[in-house]
Amino acid sequence: MLRAEAVRKSFNGTEVLKGIDLEVTEGEVVCLIGASGSGKSTLLRCLNLLEQVDDGDIWLGDAEITDPRVDVDAVRRRIGIVFQAYNLFPHKTVLDNIVLGPVTVGGRSKAEAAATAHELLTRIGLEDRAGAYPDALSGGQQQRVALVRAIAMRPEVLLLDEITSALDPMLVGEVLDVIRDLRREGMTIVMATHEMAFAREVADRIVFMADGCIEESGTPEQVFTTPKSPRTAEFLARHLA
């Protein structure tokens, strides 16, 4: 479904990704964990072509999307991404935020897109805020809307970049609920997260990154209970303490 092979990326001479191999199969939920600066976000941004890789290949289905001849916009239509800082459009209402992509890019009618948006908003319990502007919502509500905005494009893969890191613990739960819900529906998800308990619960696979490399990868059970690498063990000890 989504595959990275030997992906490398440097910024100003600092190598942030040092040859990453990662394969995500359809319906799989992969959680990237690791310290800040280990390359999780950069990897996600490369997968969505927001950053150009320095070397290596990324495959979406059977298309090599790192090929410079590829239509970047068409690729991004198939991959949704949600950021830590929500990034809702502040000049549009919640409903218009969700409807914008499906109408301008997806070519759907406004009425149809709005119907879908209302349905999605109902599912996340924000139906009554459809006419509100983003700044009037709480962080958790904004992030849930951002998730719905990404899902409304019906992406094949959803990338989530530490989407609960800016939220207080009270609001983290409501966002994680939405992700649980998506998982049940079979959405393919790659998420960078610091929520260890959640990663353990929801992930099919845990990928631990350190210094731009994948240090260890395995089922939550294996990684959390019997980590093979001492670095993984040390990281988990600090985060689960």
Next chain:
Amino acid sequence: MTTSERQLERDRYRRRRTLTRGAVAAVSTLVVIGLLVYVVGNSPGWDRVHRTYFWWPDAKSSFPEVARSFWLNIRLFMVVEVFVLIVGIVVAIIRVVPAPALAPIKLLAVLYADVFRGTPTLLIVLLVGFGLPALNLTGMPTSLFWLGVIALTLSYGAYVAEVIRAGILSIHPTQWASGRALGMTYGQTMRHVVLPQALRRVAPPLLNDFVSLQKDTALLSTIGLVESLRAAQVISGKDFIFTPYVVAAAFFIAATIPLARFTDYLTVRSLRRENGLIT
């Protein structure tokens, strides 16, 4: 680590694509310019237009006089720009400060902006140039230079105040909150947090107003200041040629370019500093 064969091929493709795009841009530019030159140069009236507006000997002979008088334009807009910024910032701040005690001053500020933005600049120049001295007030400057400065400052201060006010209002309320949260007063927050961001954000429209202002120094010829357009007019009236006007136009254009590049430089610098963008 060695770069993979695939990546080398991608790099080659990207380089080729950049070259192709550059070539397309160069060729299309040349074609458009060539067409323009051809069409204008072959128009039936080109010979006359050429002699009247673009005659090199006339340009050369009028250059020193136009250049000398353009120095006056430069002094005028340098002085006016400073005053306009001060007036603009003061009026903008008066309009956004939430102090009930200032209500009468705020009303004045609104009135000022409305009246002076609504009045043609030429009219303001005439009113100030001929009206103010006629009042016979003690201390009122009688030099045409300073009367011109007052007129343009009044007119452009109103525009610039509105631009700066829009900039201040566009700064997110959380910036006010964080400033006040540090214990800074309203004034300190405005001075150190909000205004610097606001001015940076409105730099392009401010530049627009300044360019417009530089051109409008020519309006001061109506109250008797012999600036470059007036000087060109004198020469052209004497010899029935229009080339001096084009020379004056070239000076006005040349004067706006440093300002435009300076604004570009400031914009890029703040982008680089604040977003870590390498450009």
